[in-house]
Amino acid sequence: MRVAVVGFGQTAFRTKRKDKTHPELAFEAINAALEHAGLEFKDIEAVAYGSMDPFDGIYCPERWDATACGLEKPIMKISTGGTTGMTTALAAYEHVASGLFDLTMAVCVQRVGECVDAQPVLNTAVDPIYERYSGLGAIHVASFQATAYMAKYNATEEDLAWVSVKDHKNALKNPYAHIKMDVSVDDVLNSRVVCSPLKLLECCPRSDGAAAVIFASEEIAKKIRDNPAWVVAETTISDSYYLGDRLSFAEWDSLAIAGRRLFRDAGIERPEKDIDVAELYSPFTIQEILELEALGFAEKGEGKEFAREGVTFMDGDIPTNPSGGVLCTNPIGATGLVRFGEAAMQVMGEAKNQVDGAEVALSHAWGGTLQFHTLAVLSSKKKLG
């Protein structure tokens, strides 16, 4: 069963969306997606809903948000760390791919801006027996990757800073993006060190907002729009719980395995040639570099050159995060769904920061302390090759 994305909606993302409550944000994103698809709420047969409760301080936000997205409909809640958004997309996709439904919706809401500090929440994701005392959060593990990568491959602080320059430049073209500022390499290097070697402008913000994606079975998709985004392949993978059980911090082995699986299923032999645009989950500069290498866009140790040499900029060979990416907007549990929706919009030819002629897009999210990955290939063509 071929399945396509037929609608995408997102809210404006800000530090605080004080104008709306939790379900009101869901309502905003859902209506945007329905409008994009030309559908009504009653048309949606089932809903997959994603959020991570502790960031918002609301246990079971699906109770509150079901009033906006699931009343009387089958509803399933998904929560897998930073991958939540994309896992929710895949749950809604699989509802259709299984043949059980023809029209489903993925909805994700997260208000990280309402949590005065996300790191203590992230710290509770770490083992309470052996590791939590160390004050570990997401930024620390990203810094572990940066330290190891820089030592192994002689990457410089400037190499990493270029990723930030590129993402911030792209965010300026995206009205939904949270952080909008033109930054130079010097601005990045001169921003304060948060967790060495990562500096403030190499780290994502905390964002409030929501997103929704509508999926349709093949016949229905063709009736809804003439430019649906087909889901060509998707996969997820999990890795060890303890960081110390995987000592290759300079590489992202689990992502490499997932990438090979995805490309095999999609019929992609050379990702750097066959994929036109990528929306990667990189809340920290170093991670885009590791992701480009793990996914085969760059050789090991070469990813550090990509932003500096313009390869990942809009006019480069592999435009990466045209939306401005996670570095500029991070409503954590909704972020993966934004990656997925933005990738779909690129192959529909309707993205705000459109890559000319994009036909094949890659969407990625990671979650936990580097534990999970979710990947998907979307295309304007039903099948590649």
Added chain:
Amino acid sequence: MEVKEFEVWWKIPFKHSAGLHATKFFEGLKDGKILGVRCERCGRVLVPPRAFCERCHAETSEWVEVSDEGVIETLTVTYMKFTGLPDPPYAVGVVKLDGADTGMLCFLGGIDLSDWRKVHETFKPGTRVKAVWREKREGKITDIEYFRPVQ
């Protein structure tokens, strides 16, 4: 119109069981010993110990003592204050102890942490480090105060 906001706290006590394996590890710390378990199938020594090897999906029951010296795999120094987390600056790293096949998360110390570049130079990946134990040990992970460079 100023939108109203309501301050809410999640401050809920829990008691997490360490289980039998971790309890034995903590008892070992009290005696100044770092214990791990060897997986009989893949032969890996897991430190800190746990009751099963996730790669082999097999129970672990062979206890081994590992060294309190090892090598740095990676590190970071935190300079920003995060709610409820240690006061900055603090250095955290992953250390692979001699005799272990996995890395252990721990504090790094014994040097000035104010300049991160110097800290990264002192503790660069591959550097040998040794545990600095607390004099009064309570059978907690913090019985190892931090790891310092081996002179």
